[in-house]
Every structure is written in structure tokens, then in C-alpha cells.
Amino acid sequence: MSIRLRYLLVFTFLLALNVNAGSQQSVPPKHKPENIISFAKQVERYAAKHHARAFVISRLGQPAKNLPKGIDFTHTAIAVYSSITLSDGSQVPGYAIYNLYQKESNPKRSEIIMDYPVDFFWGVHELKAGILIPSEDLQTRLIEAIQLGFHTRLHNPKYSLISNPFNNKYQNCTEHTLNVLNAAIYQTDDMRAIKATVKRHFEPYRLKVSPVKLALGSLFSDGVRTSDHGSKTYTTTFTSIVDYLKTNDLVNQVTRLHFKEDNNSGHRLAD
Numbered sequence: 347m348s349i350r351l352r353y354l355l356v357f358t359f360l361l362a363l364n365v366n367a368g369s370q371q372s373v374p375p376k377h378k379p380e381n382i383i384s385f386a387k388q389v390e391r392y393a394a395k396h397h398a399r400a401f402v403i404s405r406l407g408q409p410a411k412n413l414p415k416g417i418d419f420t421h422t423a424i425a426v427y428s429s430i431t432l433s434d435g436s437q438v439p440g441y442a443i444y445n446l447y448q449k450e451s452n453p454k455r456s457e458i459i460m461d462y463p464v465d466f467f468w469g470v471h472e473l474k475a476g477i478l479i480p481s482e483d484l485q486t487r488l489i490e491a492i493q494l495g496f497h498t499r500l501h502n503p504k505y506s507l508i509s510n511p512f513n514n515k516y517q518n519c520t521e522h523t524l525n526v527l528n529a530a531i532y533q534t535d536d537m538r539a540i541k542a543t544v545k546r547h548f549e550p551y552r553l554k555v556s557p558v559k560l561a562l563g564s565l566f567s568d569g570v571r572t573s574d575h576g577s578k579t580y581t582t583t584f585t586s587i588v589d590y591l592k593t594n595d596l597v598n599q600v601t602r603l604h605f606k607e608d609n610n611s612g613h614r615l616a617d
Contacts, residue, residue: 476600492526
């Protein structure tokens with residue numbers, strides 16, 4: 347393969363990941379609103395059926411064909427069963443989702459925002475969700491960690507789409523989720539202790555593109571920074587989090603839900 351073609355492939359990969367990378371909040375819908383609402387409700391019903399008080403949720407903001415092998419989702423967050431106040435002041439039960447979102451106005455920065463399942467899936471490319479329901483004890487600890495504000499104290503607003511989970515120079519949504527999970531497991535918001543645990547026990551996803559090529563491609567792609575990586579590029583994925591919690595016997599349920607439209611009878615959902 348020629349050097350020019352290799353560079354073109356790297357640039358295309360980075361550009362595909364970065365354009366509305368799935369970790370931004372305000373993205374125009376690509377599906378009918380009624381389908382988005384229906385899918386969001388199905389996700390909530392699935393979580394409720396499995397008695398989930400807190401769980402990890404992922405979405406797909408880009409065409410799957412544009413993603414490197416091993417990456418199934420582009421945004422990950424934590425959902426917590428809550429009492430939600432409506433515009434008329436009434437309260438209803440539902441899931442609040444705690445996100446690290448990349449800023450639209452400044453792709454090199456992020457912010458912590460709470461939203462709800464319909465908001466979460468509003469701008470996705472595909473109505474598909476990754477759901478990881480932790481053990482009962484970890485759910486309790488996750489709720490306590492959110493109540494104590496660990497998710498905000500562990501936030502590093504310096505954003506990189508491929509942030510290295512072994513250090514805290516930059517951060518993306520999935521690494522932030524991993525940090526909060528470890529904060530809940532070990533009941534601490536000490537970032538140094540959390541990163542020491544990650545280095546000892548967590549198996550990240552290796553992105554098999556050389557740092558030099560990534561650095562060259564990042565010149566054209568806001569939100570991709572590579573100075574937190576060494577000779578190998580590692581990042582956090584939904585799957586690597588699933589594997590991490592499974593290894594430590596901290597998982598109750600894992601699934602992927604897909605929306606499928608039925609032209610004859612409206613729509614249906616299947617997992």
C-alpha cells in the first residue's frame with residue numbers, strides 16, 4: 347500500500363469519527379421522532395424489566411462501517427433511575443443519563459450534562475444501544491457516587507476522542523464512564539488511585555494506527571489529540587468496560603438493542 351493511500355485511509359478514519367462523533371449533545375435527528383421516542387422507551391422498559399437502578403448505556407453516532415474493528419459505539423454514559431420533574435411540575439419515574447459531551451463550539455473541550463433517553467438517542471446514526479447492567483452492589487455504589495458528585499469531580503474538560511485511559515491528560519466519554527465506575531467500586535474520587543487501578547487491572551482497546559499517522563491526521567480533525575499516547579495507542583470502549591466488569595464478576599446483564607422498522611405493521615424492536 348502506498349504512503350499516500352495509507353495517509354488517506356487514516357485521514358478518512360479520523361474525519362469519520364470526528365464529524366458529529368456521537369459524543370456531542372446537539373445533533374439533528376436522522377430518524378423519525380416517533381421512532382426515536384419508541385426506541386428510547388423500549389430501552390427504559392428493558393432496563394426496568396431487569397430491575398436496573400443504574401446502568402451503562404452506549405449509542406452509535408456514526409455509520410458502523412466507518413468505525414475501526416473493535417469499536418461498536420461512539421458515546422457511553424451512566425443512566426440512573428430517578429424521579430423526573432416535568433415542565434408542569436409533576437414528577438414521573440424514569441432514567442436520567444449523566445454524560446460527558448464534547449462541546450459543539452469547541453471540540454477540544456467537554457462538559458458534564460444530564461439528559462434523558464430521548465435526548466440521548468436524538469441524533470444517532472442508528473437506533474442501537476449497548477446496555478450493561480452492573481451487579482446489585484455496584485449499582486448501589488454508582489448511585490452513591492453520582493449523589494456525591496464524583497462524576498463532576500472526575501471530569502477533565504480537556505477532550506480527545508481517543509484519550510488514553512492510563513493517564514488523565516485528556517478524557518472522552520467512555521474513559522469518564524470507566525473512571526466513575528472505578529470511583530464507585532473503590533469509593534474514592536482520587537484520580538491518582540483510580541488511574542493506578544486502571545493500569546493494574548483494565549485491558550483497553552488498542553487502536554492499531556501508528557501515533558505518527560494519528561498525529562498527522564489530527565491536524566485536520568478537531569477533538570483528536572495524541573500526546574497522551576506512547577508508541578501504542580490505547581483507548582476505552584464499551585466492550586472493554588464490559589470485559590473489565592465481567593472479569594471482576596460485576597455484571598448482571600449485557601445486551602445490544604436494535605430498532606427494526608416493519609413496513610407492514612409500523613415498527614418493532616428486537617434485541
